[in-house]
Amino acid sequence: MEEKKITIDVFEDGQIHATTDGFVGTECVTELDRLMKDIARNVTRKKKNEYFQEKISNDTKVKVKND
Amino acid sequence: MSCEDDDDYGWDDYVYEPIITVQNIKVSINTISKNDVKTIEEALTLCLDMKLDKLNVILKNMNVYNVGDCLIVNDRYRISPNLIDIVNGFGMKIKPIKIEGMRGNTYIIGDIVTGLLKISGVSYDYTKNLSILQQAVNIDNKQLFSDLSNRYLSDLELVSFIREIKREGFVSIDGKETFVDNESQGVESDRYRVEEKLQKFLSDIRRETCQIKKHVQNGTIELLADRAKKMGYTVQKKQVDKQIQLVLVRND
Numbered sequence: 001m002e003e004k005k006i007t008i009d010v011f012e013d014g015q016i017h018a019t020t021d022g023f024v025g026t027e028c029v030t031e032l033d034r035l036m037k038d039i040a041r042n043v044t045r046k047k048k049n050e051y052f053q054e055k056i057s058n059d060t061k062v063k064v065k066n067d
Numbered sequence: 068m069s070c071e072d073d074d075d076y077g078w079d080d081y082v083y084e085p086i087i088t089v090q091n092i093k094v095s096i097n098t099i100s101k102n103d104v105k106t107i108e109e110a111l112t113l114c115l116d117m118k119l120d121k122l123n124v125i126l127k128n129m130n131v132y133n134v135g136d137c138l139i140v141n142d143r144y145r146i147s148p149n150l151i152d153i154v155n156g157f158g159m160k161i162k163p164i165k166i167e168g169m170r171g172n173t174y175i176i177g178d179i180v181t182g183l184l185k186i187s188g189v190s191y192d193y194t195k196n197l198s199i200l201q202q203a204v205n206i207d208n209k210q211l212f213s214d215l216s217n218r219y220l221s222d223l224e225l226v227s228f229i230r231e232i233k234r235e236g237f238v239s240i241d242g243k244e245t246f247v248d249n250e251s252q253g254v255e256s257d258r259y260r261v262e263e264k265l266q267k268f269l270s271d272i273r274r275e276t277c278q279i280k281k282h283v284q285n286g287t288i289e290l291l292a293d294r295a296k297k298m299g300y301t302v303q304k305k306q307v308d309k310q311i312q313l314v315l316v317r318n319d
Binding site for chain 2: 001002003004005006007008009010011012013014016031034035036037038039
């Protein structure tokens with residue numbers, strides 16, 4: 001199980017800072033967009049190294065052959 | 068003629084009697100100016116605009132009606148069970164109510180700002196921030212908030228002062244000026260009491276508008292926490308200096 005963590009700081013002047021951990025690739029942007037939709041405007045993003053990594057998925061498929 | 072002869076002329080009987088006159092006058096008080104009232108109205112309107120702009124994120128999915136100074140919100144499909152926490156976070160008042168013909172959860176929402184604006188005779192226009200349904204709502208008036216800024220509105224003197232300032236630019240009260248031998252002895256009036264009352268009103272309004280930032284911050288936190296929970300995160304909230312921090316964790 002992968003832990004995905006988002007830390008959000010909401011300041012008194014209305015600014016919202018969010019950092020993500022455990023996300024790979026563009027997943028973090030999609031997740032933050034869902035979370036902040038209509039709540040945060042004028043968004044600026046600073047991409048971490050993980051953003052440029054590709055998500056590796058292990059899909060185990062079993063083929064059953066009936067001879 | 069000697070000095071003693073003066074008695075014959077009655078000088079010893081002479082009693083000095085000052086001429087005292089009292090004149091009714093109008094005393095002008097400029098503790099709050101017309102411009103101050105305008106600034107107060109603009110600041111209060113902006114406060115509610117900011118709250119509703121954020122709150123609309125959730126209200127836009129519900130049926131919203133305007134009754135008096137309050138909003139009737141019908142969450143027909145119970146999509147937001149945390150609405151009470153969110154609205155309270157914004158420093159607004161909310162209570163669940165029952166309205167015949169409305170399914171799901173129905174609430175009445177109000178804000179002290181609408182009451183404060185009423186003091187100067189302004190009605191807040193909810194339609195500029197929210198999509199309000201025009202349908203008439205059959206609601207028992209007792210269910211509406213009656214205590215929104217009642218402490219000010221019930222003070223008819225204050226209400227009339229504020230409206231007079233808005234109209235004339237100052238408050239004019241009755242006073243009495245006493246003259247002794249045409250020399251003014253000062254003015255007797257309620258000036259200090261009225262000035263103190265206006266000053267207190269002004270500082271109360273300032274305090275209210277200062278709290279808005281805190282309310283918007285708390286409301287935003289509640290909105291984010293509500294959405295995060297719906298997205299499957301566990302939410303932890305903590306105060307770090309002046310900012311509030313949310314830590315969202317999800318195990319995929």
